[in-house]
Amino acid sequence: MKIAIPVDDRSLKSNVCVSFGRAPYFLIYDIGTKESIFLDNGAAASTGGAGIKAAQTIADSKVNALLAPRCGENAAGVLGAADIKIYKTINTSVKENIADFIAGKLSLLDEIHAGFHGHGGN
Amino acid sequence: MKIAVLSGKGGTGKTLVSVNLAAEAKKSIYIDCDVEEPNGYLFFKPEDIQEEKITVKIPKVDDKLCTGCRKCADFCKFNALAYIKEKLLVFEEVCHSCGGCITLCPEKALTEKEKVIGKVQKGTSDQVIVYTGILNTGEASGIPIIKKLLAEGKLESDKPIFIDCPPGSACIVMESIKDADYCILVAEPTLFGVHNLNMVYELVKLFNKPFGVVLNKCLNGENPAEKFCSEKGIKILNRIPFDHMLGMLNANAEIAVRANEKYRGIFSSLLETVTKEVQRATTINS
Amino acid sequence: MQQLLILSGKGGTGKTTIASAFIKLSNAQAYADCDVDAPNLHLITGQSFEPRKTDYYGLPKAGISAQLCIGCDQCRQNCRFDAISLDQVYKVDPFACEGCGVCEAVCPVDAISLKPAVAGELMLYANGGKIFSTAQLKMGCGTSGMLVTEVKKQMKSAANNVHLAIIDGSPGIGCPVIASLSGVDMVLIVAEPSISGISDMERIIKTAAKFGTKTAICINKFDTSPANTEKIELFCKSQGLPFAGKIPFDSDAVKAINNGLTIVDIECKSGAAVKGVYDKVMGLLNK
Numbered sequence: 001m002k003i004a005i006p007v008d009d010r011s012l013k014s015n016v017c018v019s020f021g022r023a024p025y026f027l028i029y030d031i032g033t034k035e036s037i038f039l040d041n042g043a044a045a046s047t048g049g050a051g052i053k054a055a056q057t058i059a060d061s062k063v064n065a066l067l068a069p070r071c072g073e074n075a076a077g078v079l080g081a082a083d084i085k086i087y088k089t090i091n092t093s094v095k096e097n098i099a100d101f102i103a104g105k106l107s108l109l110d111e112i113h114a115g116f117h118g119h120g121g122n
Numbered sequence: 123m124k125i126a127v128l129s130g131k132g133g134t135g136k137t138l139v140s141v142n143l144a145a146e147a148k149k150s151i152y153i154d155c156d157v158e159e160p161n162g163y164l165f166f167k168p169e170d171i172q173e174e175k176i177t178v179k180i181p182k183v184d185d186k187l188c189t190g191c192r193k194c195a196d197f198c199k200f201n202a203l204a205y206i207k208e209k210l211l212v213f214e215e216v217c218h219s220c221g222g223c224i225t226l227c228p229e230k231a232l233t234e235k236e237k238v239i240g241k242v243q244k245g246t247s248d249q250v251i252v253y254t255g256i257l258n259t260g261e262a263s264g265i266p267i268i269k270k271l272l273a274e275g276k277l278e279s280d281k282p283i284f285i286d287c288p289p290g291s292a293c294i295v296m297e298s299i300k301d302a303d304y305c306i307l308v309a310e311p312t313l314f315g316v317h318n319l320n321m322v323y324e325l326v327k328l329f330n331k332p333f334g335v336v337l338n339k340c341l342n343g344e345n346p347a348e349k350f351c352s353e354k355g356i357k358i359l360n361r362i363p364f365d366h367m368l369g370m371l372n373a374n375a376e377i378a379v380r381a382n383e384k385y386r387g388i389f390s391s392l393l394e395t396v397t398k399e400v401q402r403a404t405t406i407n408s
Numbered sequence: 409m410q411q412l413l414i415l416s417g418k419g420g421t422g423k424t425t426i427a428s429a430f431i432k433l434s435n436a437q438a439y440a441d442c443d444v445d446a447p448n449l450h451l452i453t454g455q456s457f458e459p460r461k462t463d464y465y466g467l468p469k470a471g472i473s474a475q476l477c478i479g480c481d482q483c484r485q486n487c488r489f490d491a492i493s494l495d496q497v498y499k500v501d502p503f504a505c506e507g508c509g510v511c512e513a514v515c516p517v518d519a520i521s522l523k524p525a526v527a528g529e530l531m532l533y534a535n536g537g538k539i540f541s542t543a544q545l546k547m548g549c550g551t552s553g554m555l556v557t558e559v560k561k562q563m564k565s566a567a568n569n570v571h572l573a574i575i576d577g578s579p580g581i582g583c584p585v586i587a588s589l590s591g592v593d594m595v596l597i598v599a600e601p602s603i604s605g606i607s608d609m610e611r612i613i614k615t616a617a618k619f620g621t622k623t624a625i626c627i628n629k630f631d632t633s634p635a636n637t638e639k640i641e642l643f644c645k646s647q648g649l650p651f652a653g654k655i656p657f658d659s660d661a662v663k664a665i666n667n668g669l670t671i672v673d674i675e676c677k678s679g680a681a682v683k684g685v686y687d688k689v690m691g692l693l694n695k
Contacts, residue, residue, distance in 0.1 A: 081207060131446045199468075220510050221486070289579075293503060373633045
């Protein structure tokens with residue numbers, strides 16, 4: 001099973017990024033093989049629709065779940081169509097959130113916000 | 123004549139000036155181009171309203187023809203298209219209606235449908251024809267609505283037209299003043315007011331529009347706006363004093379010249395001055 | 409770092425006048441002006457040194473090479489924004505161009521390309537240890553929400569170990585306001601006691617609620633309409649929203665501002681009233 005997490009740096013020691021759509025990188029983590037891949041987020045510099053493009057990147061990586069502190073409605077729409085579940089991260093440590101997810105401690109993210117309509121929140 | 127009333131920031135008195143000038147001119151047209159936050163109709167309370175919806179074109183996909191090549195999604199600069207589980211998703215609020223995806227689809231799988239982004243209302247208040255533009259919340263651009271408003275206004279060329287512009291100096295303001303014969307810049311005589319006046323001053327110069335300034339909410343004492351205007355050689359058309367009662371009438375959405383005789387003087391003299399300035403400007407340019 | 413945002417909805421209510429007073433009273437070590445269309449805060453905060461300036465890039469704009477152009481007119485026919493015109497040569501109007509790239513795609517001879525365009529300028533002042541972040545959007549440019557985010561980001565990264573930051577928000581109720589709201593700890597809404605002022609106040613309250621931001625309301629120039637002032641106070645009560653106080657219209661306030669001073673730098677009734685509002689807001693923020 002593979003999961004995705006928006007991160008500030010290309011490292012497992014990095015923090016979880018406060019934004020999904022405009023995170024600089026995504027960590028794609030394979031729970032079975034413990035392999036990590038870091039992808040650049042092309043959406044970060046977009047003037048609009050960042051959530052959509054970021055979600056497309058995640059969907060193309062064939063992950064089963066996304067761990068993030070929050071998510072906008074457009075991104076949630078894309079992820080929903082791709083059958084990717086979104087879990088709410090607990091703190092900023094990437095390692096801890098991965099461990100918590102595996103232990104089943106993370107809950108689904110249910111407050112989807114209205115998005116920033118093309119103007120980049122942080 | 124077409125007069126655009128603008129200011130660098132909100133709350134300076136654009137609506138006060140444009141509404142009262144239109145009312146004082148009696149047989150006139152008032153166009154509210156502040157489509158995100160129209161206020162003029164609150165004052166005019168127009169009757170016999172006719173409404174027209176304004177639409178833009180949004181792509182629509184025929185799933186049977188789509189091969190998933192993603193040329194459309196890769197092209198879209200606004201990220202309005204996503205391809206998930208062999209289906210193309212269109213995000214309407216993010217789409218800028220550029221038509222690019224439709225032109226580029228190699229399978230002709232994309233066509234266009236209309237999406238409502240707002241409306242234009244036409245009503246009357248005594249002999250003033252009131253046009254109000256309203257942009258639906260969440261929509262990106264009010265420009266198509268402003269284009270429609272100004273096109274409607276053009277049809278009634280015998281009456282003076284007063285255009286209440288959006289605040290600031292962004293694209294929607296530029297669109298609103300495009301056809302104006304003359305611009306009235308409304309400014310507050312404060313340090314902030316002058317700073318903001320400078321912005322719209324640059325804008326009207328860029329568009330080569332003849333213009334003049336109305337100072338609103340004037341108090342006694344030194345007035346940074348007067349200094350600015352004299353330094354730049356800008357004509358001050360009128361000075362509206364800070365007036366408690368005028369403020370109250372405005373706060374209660376009442377048209378000053380209709381509510382109280384004493385305010386007619388200010389606006390009738392402003393109307394006269396502006397009319398003369400427009401004639402002067404058009405003679406120079408012809 | 410705690411962030412307090414000051415919003416108003418309608419323009420001209422006194423957001424910057426109150427924000428500058430708060431900055432003075434709290435001796436804030438970091439503050440920002442998010443009104444990127446018409447920044448005013450720098451006129452009162454008094455900077456002594458030049459700021460660090462950074463170009464802000466918005467939508468890319470199309471440019472047509474006259475040498476390569478063969479005059480087929482495909483670009484103009486396909487432009488949905490009336491941005492291309494023919495006057496001896498084909499030209500793109502940078503104010504109308506939305507950077508969609510259709511002209512670039514349809515040109516048969518690759519004579520058109522999209523180039524990054526400067527849409528504004530970010531400024532960072534760091535004198536006397538105080539961090540002040542502001543920006544100016546270039547005339548005619550539309551991506552102000554994103555520039556607001558950059559202003560806040562700039563302040564945050566420059567302000568280490570700062571306890572409280574005061575943010576002078578964007579006017580209106582649109583996207584730049586939403587960008588201002590993101591990530592702040594509390595918002596103070598400055599309401600104007602008028603019909604349009606009340607309507608804008610209600611819309612901002614709804615938006616802040618969506619973000620779960622602590623919200624308080626104060627009224628400026630309350631004596632211009634006691635009836636509307638009462639309406640607002642009753643509204644706050646009915647919604648369970650903290651009412652932080654009311655400030656009278658004060659011609660001395662105008663005098664102070666015109667001299668580049670805040671209303672708490674001189675003796676005046678609005679200055680005295682804003683101190684009360686400030687105490688209430690700080691109490692709520694630190695609860």
